[in-house]
Amino acid sequence: MRPLRDAQLGAFTFFASALPHDVCGSNGLPLTPNSIKILGRFQILKTFTHPRLCQYVDISRGKHERLVVVAEHYESSLSDFQRQGKTVAYEVLEGLEFMNKHGMVHRALAPNNVLMDHKGNLKLAKFGLYYMTDRGGDVDFPIGYPSYLAPEVIAQGSFHASDPSNEEAPLPSGPKSDIWSLGVLLFEMCAVRIFFFWLRIFDCLHNCLLLVYLYFNVLCHSLLWFKQCVLSVVPGPTPAELLGDEVFNEISCLYMPFQKPLSLFSSSLRCAHLELPEDISDLCKEEEDYLSERAIDEVYYLWCLAGGDLEKELTNQGIIQSKPPLCTLPKFLLEDGESFGQGRDRSFLLDDTTVTLSLCQLRNRLKDVGGEAYYPLLEEEQSSLPQSASSQDLSTTVTLPLIIRERDTEYQLTRIVLFHRLLQAYPYKRDLVWKDARVDIPPLVRGMAWAALLGIEGDIQAKYEGIDKDTPIPTDRQIEVDIPRCHQYDELLSSPQGHVKFRRVLKAWVVSHPDLVYWQGLDSLCAPFLYLNFNNEALAYACMSAFIPKYLYNFFLKDNSHVIQEYLTVFSQMIAFHDPELSNHLNQIGFIPDLYAIPWFLTMFTHVFPLHKIFHLWDTLLLGNSSFPFCIGVAILQQLRDRLLANGFNECILLFSDLPEIDIERCVHESIKLFSWTPKSATYRQHAQPPKTTAVTDGNGFGRPGTYYFSDYQDMPRTDLSREPLALSELKAELSPRISAEDLIDLCELSLAGGGKRTRAGRPKIVAVDVRSAEDFNRGHLSGSVNLPYSSAFGPDGELVQCPGTGVLHSFRGRVIVVISHAMKSGTTFASHLVKVNFPRVCMLDGGIIKMRSTGLLTVPSPQI
Known part of the structure; x- marks a missing residue:
């Protein structure tokens, strides 16, 4: 979005038409409220x-089908000033031409909707009202002003989209209707200017007859262009054709052609047209209004965090007028529900006023934020924690719960600015994106940040457009059934536009992956990406396509x-590794992961948790690799x-049929802790993604900043010390996971200092338990390992003789215990018994x-002397 600069934030409100409550659609579901339909269509206008054109920012849905729209606004309009007619016509036509290229018309063109910035440039306001209301069918008021509507528009009248069987519904207005409105607007300007000019001349002469004669004579000449362009019988002209008219030859050279801003993910260079001033010091101005240089949507987001309330602002201006419920009751209510005697509530009628949102509260909140916060340095040596010389509290804010950080205005400003700069430098600054994402990700930039974390690059739009999303395929029926049940509590995803986008993205994935099939749950996986990239289907598809192979x-x-x-078996081993007591209980009652965990992992928890x-x-x-979901589970x-x-079993089934409230922040912290205690090779899966040819930076996400890791254990080069694949039957027979020899060497740091990794308490993090006989142990063993012979605890047939969990092993409880044996059968039996007596890790x-x-x-x- 463009910077705020001299613009203001304006809000206006209207009501969508109410639908009957006892009517269902063809699918048997209740009809989608018109307000949600409008909310879905509105989203494209933000792009x-x-x-x-005035930038659209946001739309919110309130009670009784009320909608509040926020957009770029200026106090000055064409009705307040008089400008040269050619300049006005050219600038308005530029805006209309851009709208026509996107299949839209204004239909509400009037002087009060042609705003002017401080430089005198014209900007069309409320241009999307006709589109977002489905040509006026979703509201009870006509779109446009009667004085400026074309005759055919007035003749058609209005209709309601709630009656789809209406075959006499008027055709949608085309560019011709806007040209008529522009002609009337220009005629009005010309007429008023000429009238007041001659009125001043003849004020002293009092020659009224001559005044009338001259007035109409000039009007006839001014109508010549209006007649040729607007009153033409043949179709046309369009704004594009009028812009090429020779009448604009003198002024067209004064305007630079509009260039669409380049996307972050495209094949073009984003810096191709970068220009710096001759004097670099011009970029640094004292007492500069840094907030006004931020994007409009960013300023509005911060305004909301600083306590901004749209309905309160409109109520203070008298636009929203509430009445006690008693005053809204009808005087007579018949048995069939029909009411009489109560007049129409005037507060539900359209008020075209745009209220300016005051930024004083936001500016006061950010007054102590220094200018350096708006231009942070990006050196890798700099701490990833947000810092500000004028606001030292930000360094402590990062330690607060995430939900508090996301509502802190100053903190979110610093994080948004930082991520905005990092994403502008993507993929060059990909490492820093990973580093700062470990602190948190600002909600405003989450969509782009996720795309960067998933490594999205290239011209994704061209790839997406090249996929056939229209030809019917067998999966279409299942997709149509699943979409109306997927996160439909969310207003955006439940809108008809949301359903259309859902269908296109899911179908694009199915068509572009012919070796895979559509399984129920794929729609839930798509939902977060579509929500965050609602106006960029290509990016939602690209993120989904990168996410699925990884996890x-x-x-x-x-x-x-x-x-x-295989996945569920490894998960079962992870439960036994981290919580053996819980694992033993669940296995005892037969409550295995197959009964509850398949929806978790098949949808990566999107089926069981709401979007937020x-x-x-x-x-x-x-930030984690493909094994991190085990830790979340x-x-x-x-x-x-x-x-x-x-x-017991039945109660657990009931518990998971309606999963209780889960503290997600606690779940995340515990997952990271579990992940740090899990050896990399413990979650090895034979059917995981094949190794990649290159490594990625900090792939596990929780290592030391500035170091490099492979994204997954499967990506590490295979050696003789790597873990070998197991048959599924063998894997299921083992309660505890296996780790590779190279993992053991790394955990013990045997090749470096000879000592084990230390915990915070100073004790080694790992202990190797060698269960071979004393003779074999003395022939060669790992330094620091403990010898507990298998034969001393288990008999020849594997029966338990003496509990190995007593005595020396109790001093090692809490560390990672690696059982080393000569034959895997004895090691498996020994490890399983440790799990059964509740030894963790x-x-x-x-x-x-x-x-x-x-x-x-x-x-x-050494031999004893």
Whole structure:
């Protein structure tokens, strides 16, 4: 969007037509309220940034089908000043031509809707009212002013879209109607100017007859162009044709052709037309109004955070007038519901007034924010925490809960400015986007930030347009059934425009992935991306296409049973690894992940959580690798831990049929903690995404800033020390996960300092438990490992002889316990018993001690002298 600069924020309100409550659509569902239809159509208007059009900013839906529209506004209009007719005509035609290219007409052209900025440039206001109301069919008032409407428009009358069977519905107005309105507007300007000019001349002569004669004589000449262009019988002319008329030859050269702003994701260079002033110091002005240089939508967002209330502003200006409910009751109410005696409430009629929203409260809130906050430095050495020399409280704000940070005006300003600059430099500053996203992501830029985290690049629009989204396919029927049930509590996604976009994005994904199929749940995955990129279907599709391979690789195969079963088995092992007591209880009552976790992972939790929780959850999910969803699942179970441990199978089924409220911020923090305790190879899956050829920066998202990691364990180069794939039957037989030899070496840091990684308390984070016999242990073992022979705890047939969880192992409770054996069968039995006696963080070394023999890291104890 364009900067605010000298513009103001204006708001106007109107009511949509009310629909009957007892009527359903063809699908058996209640009719979509007209206000939601208007809200959906309005969204595309926010993308229009032409210099001759006032920028639309937002629309909000209130009670009784009330809608409040926020847009760029100026106090001065054409009715307040007189300008040269050619200049007015040319600038208005520029705006009309741009609208016509996008299939829209103004239909409400009048002097009060032709605004003027401080430089005298014209901007058309309320140009989208005819489009957003479906040609006036969704409101009870006509669109336009009778004095400026074309005759055929007046002759057609009005209609309501609530009656689709009306075959006599008027045809939609075309560009011709706007040309008529412009002609009347220019004629009015000319007539008023000439009239008052001659009136001053003849004021002393009192020659009324001569005044009338001269007045009409001049009007006839001024009507010549109006007659040829407007009153023509043949169709036309259009604004584009009039702009090419020779009458504008003198002034057309004074206007620069409009260039559409380049998208962040395109094949063109965004800096191709970058120009710097000759004197760089001109960029730095003292006492500059930094807020006015921010985008209009950004200023409005901050205005809302600073306490702005649209309905309160309109109420203070007398536009919204409320009445006590008692005064709205009808005098007579018959049995059939018909009422008599109560006049129409005047407060529901259209008031065309635009109220200017005061920015004083916002400016007062930001008065202590220094200019450097608007132009932050982007050096990698700089802390990712927002800083301000004039507002030291921001450094402590980052420690507050996320919901508080998202409502803090000063904090959000610094974060929005920072991310705006980082995204402008994307993909060059991709590393810094990852780094700052670990702090938080401002809601205003979340859509673009997610796209950057997913690595979206290139001309996504051309790719999306090249996909056939119109030819019928067998999946169309299922998509039509699923969309009306997907997050329909949200006004935007429940609108007809939302359904159309849903259908197009989902169909584009199905068509462009012929090796995959549509499974129920794909619509839920699409919802967050579509909501954040409602006006950019191509970006929503690109994000969805990048998200699914990373986290749901092969989940949408026609036969995905082997993929799902492996995923659920690894998840079951993660529960046992982090919470063995809960795992033992769930296994004992038979409440396995197959009964509750498939919708979690198939939709990445979008099927079970509302959108506002998904946003916070995915802000962190996108920073993690494909194993992070396991940690989220465990964190959810731990929030329900007490209720799960106290209930049996039937009660657990009922509990998950209506999932209780989950604290998402707590879930995110716990997930990160669980993720940091999980060895990378513990979540290895044979059916995960194949290795990539290159590494990405900080792929796990929670490592040390400035270091580099592979995005997933599967992306790491395969060596003899890597973990080997297992058959599904073998994997299901093991309670504890396996880790690779290279993971064990990394966790123990054996190749570096010889000591183990330390916890905050100073103790090693990991302990290796060697279950081989004492003789084998003495022939070679890992330095620092503990020898607990398998034969001392289990008999020849695997029966338990002595509990290995007593004695020395109790001092290691809480650390990651890696069971090392010679044969995996004995290691599996030993590890399973530790889980059954509630030892957390138990895993096994894949391949046993044999994998370590080639490393040269095995030590032999010194002989006793």
